[in-house]
Amino acid sequence: MHILITGAAGMIGRKLIARLAADGALAGRPVEKLTLLDVAGTPQRPEKFAGKFDAIAGDLADSTVARNAVAGRPDVVFHLAAVVSGEAELDFDKGIHVNFDGSRALLDAIRTVGDDYHPRVIFASSIAVFGAPFPDTIPDEFFVTPLTSYGTQKAMTELLLADYTRRGFLDGIGIRLPNIVVRPGKPNKAASGFFSSIIREPLAGEEAVLPVDDSVRNWHASPRAATGFLIHAATLEPKAVGPRVNLTMPGLCCTVAEQIAALRRIAGDKVAARIRRLPDPLIARIVGGWPARFDARRAIALGFKAENSFDAIIRAHIDDELGGSIAR
């Protein structure tokens, strides 16, 4: 099994690579080769991976880079490369170049390899393809009316992926990721950043700012669950998925109050007291336009699994990022 990962240097990319290196197998077959691509520089060979290894530094929207990436005919392609929502909104040209033109160049490079080349392509999409107003619970058949350029570019790629799959150019599955929390690393300026920082910073002994009301809801899954979605997608039979290849992933709908209550249960009052309330109407407005609750029936029936409590999400963070310990 030869696996290509685009956007290998991103947070999800690094998690996925570590998991594949640890498992040594995907969909029941040994991982013999890894090809890692990122625009930010040449990816390094992952620790604990002894198989063949190739690394590419480059912009996927450059058709030479895209053709080079698939020249070794990877069996499974994890397409994670993207600029995030905030950046795609600030820099329209960069967003569409990376998020759409890069995706299209990858799909076209696969299509033109020829010789019955037909890999599984797993595309990291996002629940940002949806735009408010929403029903209380969003069904699988709900329409896609994004309110960001990022969501638009993801939705356009989903359409291409489905058409290329239907035409037999490749075997695609689009995975609409929930809000991923607790993100490791430093606080960033993403409007969604506080969902992670109100957990991550207190657990590390630092103060965090909560800019929205306690009643705000979102649709969450851990980085560990996100990695699991990608891995699971590689195991599915195309017949089980059918022509509607873009799937909203399961997640956990909970309020900020429920997040804080879970933190208190796990880490105690002193840790939970490190959250400072500082309302920010702009962030409140942005977050208010995001989808918060799905009935992700198809993905669940196909075996995708997310956490079913925020406690489990916090515990995954403590285990995976903090070596099991908390700064009480």
Added chain:
Amino acid sequence: MHILITGAAGMIGRKLIARLAADGALAGRPVEKLTLLDVAGTPQRPEKFAGKFDAIAGDLADSTVARNAVAGRPDVVFHLAAVVSGEAELDFDKGIHVNFDGSRALLDAIRTVGDDYHPRVIFASSIAVFGAPFPDTIPDEFFVTPLTSYGTQKAMTELLLADYTRRGFLDGIGIRLPNIVVRPGKPNKAASGFFSSIIREPLAGEEAVLPVDDSVRNWHASPRAATGFLIHAATLEPKAVGPRVNLTMPGLCCTVAEQIAALRRIAGDKVAARIRRLPDPLIARIVGGWPARFDARRAIALGFKAENSFDAIIRAHIDDELGGSIAR
């Protein structure tokens, strides 16, 4: 008022031009200039139009052509240029080039004019953005999962149009046209061709072939109604439309049996007897994947109007194409 029409030589283009020339006005303002673009050759000045006139022969996907088309800063752009469903399915590269790359080049040319240029852009989309299976009646919030490359390319353009509108680059409205019937002209090989030919040929004294069962349904509107949708879209206030700019047009859901009954009512038994039944399982299968009934609530609330009987659709054809007379 300066109006640009792309795909000016197509059936809808010619109907729209004739209507604009006859009306002499659009959205309450006199039509001072018409710019017509088509890839098939240089469009001719329409009869009865005395205003300024410009004609462009060229491929809109060529950014020079696209920039040239909007250099005169048209106030309203009707973007009709497209290759049809069957052709986009047979020639993938041509389909995406014309239907998507051409659309994107037009939208980008508008975006880069600068200087607060912000035209109304009316995009002829299609109910082919939808793919089976469907509920009995398809609501406005139903998701878009096309089963043709044509539908995919229309859906991708809809997403771009909405994002460009949201960002303030232009003021877009996407009009999802029903099956247009009765199409004038000769029978063609489109799988949908029989919906028109079983009316058009008998009215002209010729035999027509019906390849599907009488119980087959579709979502119909006349060429006159389609022209009306485009004209009406030019009059709408952006605030009334909101950010969900792609609208499923109203239409008439009826069966083939109801089409034939209307033909018999209007033209008599002898005319209706010119329909010969010759089942074609391939056509039956293709047509079975098409949407047949919508609850087009938003478009109706915005004032779009379609025929409410198949009799009215046949009468529009007799008036507009046959000078009011039938070959009995």
